[in-house]
Amino acid sequence: MAANPIPSDQSRWGRFNVLQERNRTVLQSILEAVSTDKPTRTVVEREIGDYYAACMNEAAVDAKGLAPLKDDLDLIANMKDKAAITGVVTRMFRSGSNPFFNFGSSQDAKDSTQVIGDLDQGGIGLPERDYYLKTDDKSVDLRKRYVAHVAKMFELMGIAPDVAAKKADAVMSLETELAKGSLDVVSRRDPNKVYHKLPVKELVSLAPTFDWAAFFNGVGAPPIESLNVDVPPFIRAMESILVQTSLDDLKTYLTWHLLNDSSAVLPSIFQRETFEFYGKALRGAKEMRARWKRCVDQVDGQLPDALGQKFVEKTLGDEGKRRTQQMVAAIEKAMADDIQKLDWMTPKTKEQAMVKLHAVMNKIGTKAHWNDYSSVQIGRNDAYGNAARTSEFELHRQLAKIGKPVDKTEWQMSQPTVNAYYDPQENDINFPAGILQPPFWDNTMDDAVNYGAIGAVIGHELTHGFDDQGRQFDAQGNLRDWWTEQDAKAFEQRAECIVKEYSGFTAVDDIKLKGELTLGENTADNGGVRLAYMALLDTLAGKQPAKRDGFTAEQRLFLGFAQIWCDNHTDESARMLAQVDPHSPGEFRVNGVVSNMPEFQQAFACKIGQPMVRRPACRVW
Numbered sequence: 001m002a003a004n005p006i007p008s009d010q011s012r013w014g015r016f017n018v019l020q021e022r023n024r025t026v027l028q029s030i031l032e033a034v035s036t037d038k039p040t041r042t043v044v045e046r047e048i049g050d051y052y053a054a055c056m057n058e059a060a061v062d063a064k065g066l067a068p069l070k071d072d073l074d075l076i077a078n079m080k081d082k083a084a085i086t087g088v089v090t091r092m093f094r095s096g097s098n099p100f101f102n103f104g105s106s107q108d109a110k111d112s113t114q115v116i117g118d119l120d121q122g123g124i125g126l127p128e129r130d131y132y133l134k135t136d137d138k139s140v141d142l143r144k145r146y147v148a149h150v151a152k153m154f155e156l157m158g159i160a161p162d163v164a165a166k167k168a169d170a171v172m173s174l175e176t177e178l179a180k181g182s183l184d185v186v187s188r189r190d191p192n193k194v195y196h197k198l199p200v201k202e203l204v205s206l207a208p209t210f211d212w213a214a215f216f217n218g219v220g221a222p223p224i225e226s227l228n229v230d231v232p233p234f235i236r237a238m239e240s241i242l243v244q245t246s247l248d249d250l251k252t253y254l255t256w257h258l259l260n261d262s263s264a265v266l267p268s269i270f271q272r273e274t275f276e277f278y279g280k281a282l283r284g285a286k287e288m289r290a291r292w293k294r295c296v297d298q299v300d301g302q303l304p305d306a307l308g309q310k311f312v313e314k315t316l317g318d319e320g321k322r323r324t325q326q327m328v329a330a331i332e333k334a335m336a337d338d339i340q341k342l343d344w345m346t347p348k349t350k351e352q353a354m355v356k357l358h359a360v361m362n363k364i365g366t367k368a369h370w371n372d373y374s375s376v377q378i379g380r381n382d383a384y385g386n387a388a389r390t391s392e393f394e395l396h397r398q399l400a401k402i403g404k405p406v407d408k409t410e411w412q413m414s415q416p417t418v419n420a421y422y423d424p425q426e427n428d429i430n431f432p433a434g435i436l437q438p439p440f441w442d443n444t445m446d447d448a449v450n451y452g453a454i455g456a457v458i459g460h461e462l463t464h465g466f467d468d469q470g471r472q473f474d475a476q477g478n479l480r481d482w483w484t485e486q487d488a489k490a491f492e493q494r495a496e497c498i499v500k501e502y503s504g505f506t507a508v509d510d511i512k513l514k515g516e517l518t519l520g521e522n523t524a525d526n527g528g529v530r531l532a533y534m535a536l537l538d539t540l541a542g543k544q545p546a547k548r549d550g551f552t553a554e555q556r557l558f559l560g561f562a563q564i565w566c567d568n569h570t571d572e573s574a575r576m577l578a579q580v581d582p583h584s585p586g587e588f589r590v591n592g593v594v595s596n597m598p599e600f601q602q603a604f605a606c607k608i609g610q611p612m613v614r615r616p617a618c619r620v621w
């Protein structure tokens, strides 16, 4: 950790970040090569090259000032009454700004074959609701800095400081009301608490002031009869805000949202001010990231399939894909063995668990087919327009899914991403090309290290299908209880041990981890390493290989695991993540797991009473 200090433009620095930075330089070289206007470029190269070129042209972006926003700003300023709000919100959604709420599509939690409209809480500028409500000094101070930031953004538009300060207060009070109507991060983990499939007429009765039919039509949704309203009380809170807030304050809020949501493509003075709050105050980074890094991320975010296919061509080897597939098969077999051996689960539930396990689909390395952006106009000198048009393309793509069967080849992450996920509604595990590289998968390393690293990640994702959240979905991805009452109780008791364990860890100062927020991830971490360990032993088939670098295979598995979680972070970032991140910090992702494992204690000859020997140990899977 001492040898790897946090670079000044980062707020945390771990193995994931190092690899993400390396991927970003690969993406940069791809983009630099196609960013000049050459006739030899393919369609995809022209799309990503021109998008990147427009983003990199800081002088042109600065020279335009707020001109690209003028139509939208005028639309807001010219609102004559509250009836005009639907039209303005619709227009903002189409270009990528989401005031008040979020709207898109999702799989129906209770009929996973269908895609339905999804309307969720949103519309706030701080990371989540409790930031508006907590009364400790740090939270109060951060809110002050947020209000000062909002005021500063208004000043940069040319508004006088005293007026800007009043406007910022109005934004704060409106967002606080939205926060009060929102569901907290822990409750949101319960899939039943965010599932309320309602007929549109019921939505209308929750918030009659907003013209929902006009909005759905205006953003291009197909005809909708019912949709999931994740948090109905939030929509009611929005209604009373629309009724009680003055037209001037509503205009102020919408203007702020437009500025904040577009800040990445605004002139550099707005980007710097945005960094001052979101980068520095909130996360503790010291310097803004270089422009090329921000532009690479924009292309990755707005044209993920165009850039992703170039990345995959360059980085994904057949060997990595093949070996990962083998490891997935080995780890699925370990999970089957693990389920069969469990002493706390009855045969009836075990049988259901096996059905679910055997139905898990694997997506490794790359998408089966890529989205085609050729209908989107990308200008070499139009950073703002490019972002708005690609946002609209993606909104239409998402909304076009409503009423159709699920496309199981879709991914929720771009291919260069250093991450992986389990999707409970598709019942699949997904590993983008971005993570199938050292230190996660390394063809110069032995099986033991690879099982400890990418193997533990595979085991982690698979265990998500059976954590407190995933276990509520069945083999087909439907929210349906397949557990006997007795087994559910046994599961909850075991999960409670994990909640208590991680609630005892300190993130920073006096901030403890939220054991309930991180329960699913901690369960997956604990299960993942055990499955990787079982799969390694199975692969070794009783033969102990010669020590390597002085370590046994078992020791190397645990070292491989620990090394993917090496991590330095700023205090600010630790504080924020403890509040919002369902993952525990790296230190506890490792020590919290291995201290539960007799296998670890045996591998390193730990004795009772030593820190890595937890009594009683927690074990779910």
Ligand SMILES: [Zn+2]
Binding pocket: 460, 461, 464, 521, 524
């Ligand atoms: Zn996870």
